[in-house]
Amino acid sequence: MKQISIYDTTLRDGEQAPGNAMLPEQKLELALTLEALGVDIIETGFPSSSPSDFKATQLIAEAVSTARISTLSRAHRRDVELAIASGGTRNHQVEIMATGSELHLEHKRGITRAEGVRELVDAVRFAADLGATDISVGIEDASRGSHDYLRELVIESMAAGATTFAVADTTGYSVPSEFGALIAAVRSWVPDDVTVSTHCHEDLGLGTANTLAGILNGADEVQVTLGGIGERAGNTSLEEVVAVLAYKSELYGATTRIQTEGLYRAYRQMCEIIELTPSRNKAIFGINAFATEAGIHQAGMLRNPITYEYIEPARFGRERSLVVGRHSGRNVLRFLLEEMGVGQDLALIEELYEEYIAGRTEARSIELSTLRAILEARLSQSVGAA
Template structure:
């Protein structure tokens, strides 16, 4: 069983998305909560970009006790020196951004391939010379890079002292089979003990699938964010990939030490900080991720939750909710009345269904236990425990 390392980039890549700004104290609080989940690396931000990120890095570097912190730097000496000024060298991984596709070299950077390769190697060497033992190379847009750019860039960075390569599908362009193939190439160019990390974006809704494919193809680490926040459609969601590894470890031979039950609380703190509305249908964290309003499903779940519940809410600090509405049918109502010790005829059941469910004011769903309490009060019955 191979243990997968987790790199959390909520505080850097997650914050880069519109409306996701966090202050240094907020970042410190979140970093400690994320560390408690069992992640291995926490990216603090881009210290050279702003006083806020500099201060966040300073605070986080002083308070982490288990996870290593990572700073984002361009392949520029000043960025690396500023990152070290903010956090020192102990327990510090510097991540150097590499321009890894001809599209970005030509249209964004306007430099040659050789210049791109040289600046990365020089930045890695500088970080190592300043006492940073762990230097990661974040290969931006590597999913659209050519092998004759990516391979020499990787090999030169290893010669300079790079210890990890982040294979970034920056534009979310790849499918799982394509991304797995790319990871296998990097694994051949950068054999162990050099680490390979996935970094996937969700533009096609494939970030979790691509990350899993990359891990199965030999990557050691997954970069992710709480709730999948991040630029455009977001990043690989930490909770999704952690849940998938936990449930499928016997199938994939991959395991995680992430504390599944503590993720939801950390996510809710993040939501409050960035004022993120609660999604209804998001995997693991959605308001109704463990809820159902369909009568056919409810009938099975009342007898055995496993009929429709493969992912178990208790493992994630959640609870299941059976929501009663016009799609619920009469069998759920009969179930409630039986629990209340009330015997009614079919005609009476139809009338209760019409009044309390089908024509309920507003037409919204109502939690099973709330409806049960209401029926007990309105029908004057003694409540019998479920």
């Protein structure tokens, strides 16, 4: 079974979204957490874009031992020079950005196809001359580029020394069938020892689906972020891809080496650093991802959690939560009373149901533990009065 390399770009693509800025020391703190999770490559930043990214790369390069680092460069010699100056050449993947579509060539860069290929080849060759042995080409907007042009970029830069090709759906343009076909094409242009990586965005909500389509079509690596943070609608979520491969490894013929139990702790650490309020309904990390209020669902889960819970919360550092609100039923009260040794007092159950569920006037639900404490106090008072 293939082991998919996890390339985390939380510190670069995730950070460059509005509101997500991190100090170099904070990036270091999060990088060490990512390394402990089993992330294979940690993208530290864009060294030529700011002294802060340069410093963060230096700090992380000195601190990590099992993960490789990666830095982003434009296809300019000065960018490449600064990237290598910040991270050295040992365990450092230098990712050089290629202009990957005719649309970008014309409307963003104002250069020809030949110039786009030439500047990329020159930058790759320059990185190799400086001692870089792990050189990636990040093909920006590849999903909107012609296969003819993309193939030329890949073949020419590979001859110059590129060993990885990160195929980017930069604007979230693709659907899975399109992106899968693109990855299959790139895979067919390179030998087995060259890595093909995916880089997808969530503009149409298909980042994870496209990434998985890439794996099915020969991708060896996925570029992802914690919680899917990133520009606009965000990047492919690390935890979603890892969860799918944890549960569907036979279907995809792939797995990862991520220690899933630590994922949620890493996410909360990131949220604290960038002052991000966790989503209520995000897969795996959402506040309500493992919470249930509906009475029908609670009845099943009180008998066996697998009735309404496919993903095991503990496997991802979470806990299941039954909450009580206007949609809950009597079963949760029966469960609590039995737990407290009261037994099946039908009159009491009906009284409590009318007071705490059917007659509840507050919009917000309450945790099961809170209701338990209320009932314990009430029963204690009843015993005392008797």
